[in-house]
Amino acid sequence: MDKNMISKKKIAIIGTVGVPANYGGFETLAEHLIEDLGQKHDITVFCSGKKYAKSERKSSYKGATLKYLPFDANGIQSIPYDTLSILYSLFFADVLLVLGVAGAWILPFVRIFTNKKIIISIDGIEWKRDKWNVFAKWYLFWAEGLAVKYSHIDISDNEAIQDYTASRYGSLSRIIEYGADHTMKVPITTEATEQYPFLKGLYAFKVCRIEPENNVHVILEAFTKTNKMPLVIVGNWDKSAYGQSLKVQYSDHPNIQILDPIYNQKQLDVLRGNASLYVHGHSAGGTNPSLVEAMYLGLPILSFGVSYNRVTTENRALYFDGLDNLIQAINEIYLAKLKSIGEEMGKIAKRRYTWSYIAFKYDLLIEEALLAQDKMEVVPEIKNIPYSQLLELGQAHNKTNYNF
């Protein structure tokens, strides 16, 4: 028997801020991968030295090795951060699990000169987002192509993104979403009702970054036009001109409660977990961790109707596309319906969005990557036959075939 079959494989997780997780989706993912796969594999996580002070740094965490690099994991510094992490991991790892495409420019070299297996998660469609300037968009658009082309396996977090990678690159992208079972339903305390009196009644809830792509302006406007239930909305209002002007415009409206960011997770969980309706306005790419978490809490979801959100909620939530049908959707709400949607969301989340299931899916991909030689494609073989030959065979109609 091959010695490799029994020895632990070495996995490097690249592109997160680091663990212990204090930040977003990728960090929580890394933490759960360590917990669930740490027995089976030898995991190393690259962490940002900018976010973990010297005193909090550890050489290992829950059995995983930690390496610190002195860069930020986000913004322009993510390029050297991911690149150096990839280069560093070449010295020890068997499988590189790269989260995000910032370092993808180096992957062609890794593929040509080494035998390392690369799994990359392309994380939504980052280049399309309004928050990037044109140069960042150019880079990300280019890097995404390299990431898909030069990885052994690429991961999308949503079916709608799988359609995109298939039509742009002809790649068979695998879908792995996020887990949500770290969220907890916190009961209402008298202390909490004192601070937030609206907890006693029905209320709609939304927490997000205050950005136009999250449709904050549409949702605020809609709730001023209905008195079905008040809207409680938490976010970083003071960070942008957009947020500041919305805060000024809507903070006095009786049906709207604008709250500044809440850093105490428990406090936030009370507000979120006991809401009668969760409003989700995200329009940007992919499966949003916050939506998945709300579903896990069994909240009825009223979501912006882009393909990503519909796929995440299996088309069983309530949807809106603009101001008018949002108002209509809110006005048509009745309690029994909310209850059944909430139950439905909870069921979906317990089936699809638990960390053990997500970690299991990653494990399968790691096994597959170790055996992978070439990349799986969705481009049919017939594409490789010259047109003249197709014509001879009476198959010319297959020259242009669109799968999507």
Next chain:
Amino acid sequence: MYSIHIIGPLAAILMTLLVIPVLRKIAFRINMVDKPNFRKVHTLPIPLVGGVGIFIATTLALGLTLPFDLDILGFKNIYLAMSILLMMGVIDDFYELRATMKLGIQLVLAHFIFSQGIKIESLHGIFGIYELADWMQYGLTLVVIAGAVNAFNLMDGIDGLAAGLAIAGFAVFTILAVLSSQYLLALVFLTYIGGLMGFLRFNLSKSQKVFMGDAGSLMMGFILVVSGIRLIQSAQSTANVSLVILGVVAVMLIPVFDALRVFRKRLKSGKSPFNPDKTHLHHLVLTTGLRHKASSLGIVGLMSGIILIGFISYQLSGLTIAFVSMLFMFSFVTSLLQFHNRLMSWKSKIKRMESTG
């Protein structure tokens, strides 16, 4: 330089300002207007009288030079050829002539120009080639004239672009003419700059807009390329010849190489090179979100950049390197624009996918 070098251009501006409004009214009456279609970027019918307007105005302005002892009549044969081309353009603006027919006329005119002694005789050491054989002189002259005229015609896609490029081109030519002591040519170029500036006043206006039409862009391309060849010939035996060649090539580079780029792309995707689409330089620039005037200004800016790069690398090294660096700059900018274009088209594709999911 004489006082006519100031009076001529001023007269040309003035005449255009007087002539075009009149032509505009006539154009609406006889329906000589450009109607919007899917490739066009305007939404109202626009009179196609700019070319004729510039022609009339500059002819009158050049007429003022007759009393001076400048031998302006020496150009009468070239002027005749240009008038025929203008007429062809006017007819084309009316009836849409067949492409082969237009090319035939252009080749006949190019032959006529060659027979007048205006020809490309030597490559002056570019790629190590000097004096050309007679048949090559003939072939090259015809290809260059017909090619440049059509390339310039294709540049006329957004407000101010063809005129802006022509003004910049004539400005460079004026400098080259003065360097070679060709004061009469300098006067002609300045006069055309005047006519084009007068035209721009209408072309860039909202309420009184006119286009130069095929008539105008063919004529401008023709004057530019014939003058270019003539400038090179007159600098032939002087020390300036390399600099003149550099200037002429730099002026023609954007229209010519953009046309070649578009043709090659169409051939590669299995289409006819003359199949109209939205892939010309100005279409690419528009996808960046710039407005028309800004886009035109940007492309004229690119032209100035190319001229500057060409001049610097010529000073540092020589003609061949100068050509290579000018071409490099052009292809770098167009590649970047194409890349951006691809990004934008994926963005709208994804938008469609998002809403049908």
